[in-house]
Amino acid sequence: MMKKKYYTMGLLPIFLLFMASGCQSENNSERKPVVIPVKVEKTEVKLISIPVHCSGRLMPKTQIKLSFKTGGIIENISADEGDSVKKGQILAGLNLAEIKAGHNNARNIFLKTKRDLERIHNLYRDRAATLEQFQNATTAHEVAKSNLEIARFNLDHSVIKAPFKGKILKRMAEVNEIIGAGYPVFVFGSTENQWVVKAGVSARDAVHLELKDPARVRFDSYPAEIFQAAVTEISQAVDPASGTVEVELEIRDRGFRLMAGFVALADILPQKKERCLMLPIDALVESEGRTAFVFTPLKDRAWKIKIRIMHLFPDRAAVKPKPENPDRVITDGANYLTDGMAIKIVK
Numbered sequence: 001m002m003k004k005k006y007y008t009m010g011l012l013p014i015f016l017l018f019m020a021s022g023c024q025s026e027n028n029s030e031r032k033p034v035v036i037p038v039k040v041e042k043t044e045v046k047l048i049s050i051p052v053h054c055s056g057r058l059m060p061k062t063q064i065k066l067s068f069k070t071g072g073i074i075e076n077i078s079a080d081e082g083d084s085v086k087k088g089q090i091l092a093g094l095n096l097a098e099i100k101a102g103h104n105n106a107r108n109i110f111l112k113t114k115r116d117l118e119r120i121h122n123l124y125r126d127r128a129a130t131l132e133q134f135q136n137a138t139t140a141h142e143v144a145k146s147n148l149e150i151a152r153f154n155l156d157h158s159v160i161k162a163p164f165k166g167k168i169l170k171r172m173a174e175v176n177e178i179i180g181a182g183y184p185v186f187v188f189g190s191t192e193n194q195w196v197v198k199a200g201v202s203a204r205d206a207v208h209l210e211l212k213d214p215a216r217v218r219f220d221s222y223p224a225e226i227f228q229a230a231v232t233e234i235s236q237a238v239d240p241a242s243g244t245v246e247v248e249l250e251i252r253d254r255g256f257r258l259m260a261g262f263v264a265l266a267d268i269l270p271q272k273k274e275r276c277l278m279l280p281i282d283a284l285v286e287s288e289g290r291t292a293f294v295f296t297p298l299k300d301r302a303w304k305i306k307i308r309i310m311h312l313f314p315d316r317a318a319v320k321p322k323p324e325n326p327d328r329v330i331t332d333g334a335n336y337l338t339d340g341m342a343i344k345i346v347k
Contacts, residue, residue, distance in 0.1 A: 035342045038333035040297055041280050045321060047273040050311045052209065054247065056199025058219065058262035060166065060189030061250065068094055069157035071181040074173055079186070081171045085162040092173075092185055093159040099151075106144070106151035113141040166190040169260055189260055195251045197229065197264040200244030208270045209234055215249050215268040221259075228252045231268060276310055276318040283329040284309075284317060285337075292317075295337050296326035297345060304339040 072094040079091040120137040123129035170187035173179055197217055215229040233248035249266055284292040290309045295302040308320040330337065
């Protein structure tokens with residue numbers, strides 16, 4: 001028992017020495033705080049054009065809904081969606097039985113009133129008919145002539161012809177379907193005129209756009225090509241379904257084969273420039289959406305500042321300017337910092 005007690009008493013000084021050494025080590029670490037080596041870069045305020053990124057589809061600039069002048073039964077349809085057609089090509093026709101009968105009836109009435117007018121005119125010249133009879137015959141003949149012109153016009157427009165070279169964008173009727181006058185059978189797009197991209201942009205971006213703003217457009221079908229374009233139309237209303245404003249970009253033809261429906265990605269460059277703070281993209285930390293943080297050096301300390309990103313370029317970030325904007329920001333080492341941490345600026 002005495003031997004065991006002597007052994008325990010021998011460990012006590014070693015334990016106390018170890019505790020004292022640990023306390024001294026902790027005191028030394030408090031006296032020497034961690035200093036993070038960092039690099040800094042200057043910021044600058046510039047007037048720049050903030051690109052508006054959007055997507056849409058390529059469409060012919062001229063689009064027409066083709067329909068019959070009169071109603072009836074569709075007898076034939078010779079074009080379908082996606083077909084390319086020539087100017088004057090017949091696309092669809094009605095059953096002409098009823099329409100031809102109406103035309104023949106109008107023609108017969110016209111011929112009868114013409115004979116009646118000639119007879120009454122002869123009688124009137126011989127004083128065997130009154131002036132009123134002659135006037136009534138003249139009026140009847142003019143009415144019949146107008147009705148014949150209407151019937152002939154309806155007969156001529158009982159077929160749908162391509163108004164110019166183009167493409168069938170949509171087919172909206174079938175053979176043997178009874179269709180009303182003026183009801184669309186095709187949506188037709190001209191390929192003789194310019195092509196346009198119809199894209200949707202946010203209302204926040206739309207207020208910065210103006211007509212003739214330049215744009216750069218890419219298509220999946222030509223991934224290596226950039227097509228130059230310009231804003232030609234800006235809708236004055238927000239689409240309630242998508243919450244976007246429709247913008248039309250007219251493509252400058254470069255001789256490429258384009259097709260309606262191509263998916264397009266566009267960057268519009270507004271002529272109106274905005275005042276932005278430009279800083280290195282490496283300085284951004286804790287980015288989330290349009291919000292991020294940067295650190296700025298002040299008296300050997302790093303201070304954290306919240307910023308709002310307006311646009312990201314390949315190596316720079318355009319930031320909404322504020323009175324407290326820093327003139328320098330920390331780049332290398334920023335990810336290891338916390339607000340108020342000691343730093344050492346290195347080259």
